[in-house]
Amino acid sequence: AQSVTQPDIHITVSEGASLELRCNYSYGATPYLFWYVQSPGQGLQLLLKYFSGDTLVQGIKGFEAEFKRSQSSFNLRKPSVHWSDAAEYFCAVVPFTGGGNKLTFGTGTQLKVEL
């Protein structure tokens, strides 16, 4: 079945440490790939997206993600985490089948930042 998996429900890192959030997808063809962030009481904000081309994608707030076709992964990274990065992070895909842009989300990873 087609799915998006975020294996880590919760992650805690110290401020200033590096971060990697995992995302794996299971689709026949490479879908469009997205990372969104959701802060308490806020709407979802797009961090970055991958459609094609360079497999290392730069986003806002110092985030980047790397698409690895062989691993069906699109992991999110940040070299140095700030306390304000504490939030929930969602990986999402749009299957490359045309006919709309409906997103399928993973279950999310809750990031806690220790000062």
Added chain:
Amino acid sequence: GAGVSQTPSNKVTEKGKYVELRCDPISGHTALYWYRQSLGQGPEFLIYFQGTGAADDSGLPNDRFFAVRPEGSVSTLKIQRTERGDSAVYLCASSQGDSGTQYFGPGTRLTVL
């Protein structure tokens, strides 16, 4: 410019009642999406409009749920005979065309007692 807005921000209702949730998309965005986010889950797709018509309503859970977008701008999600299981945050998003980046509103938190 103004982002996607949703009203009300919170709605508490009793089981069996009817509710309407409103979404104002970004001006000029032709595509509008509704998602539902249950506690501890990622958002799940409900319905997608391109202009005034529902292009894909495959995510609506049953016939108690209905959405309209009569003038191709504001959309209303309507839920009849609400059930406790309908409690969730209902998110709206809009995009420029059906392949553009989706911008999300803050959501409406629906609680069915």
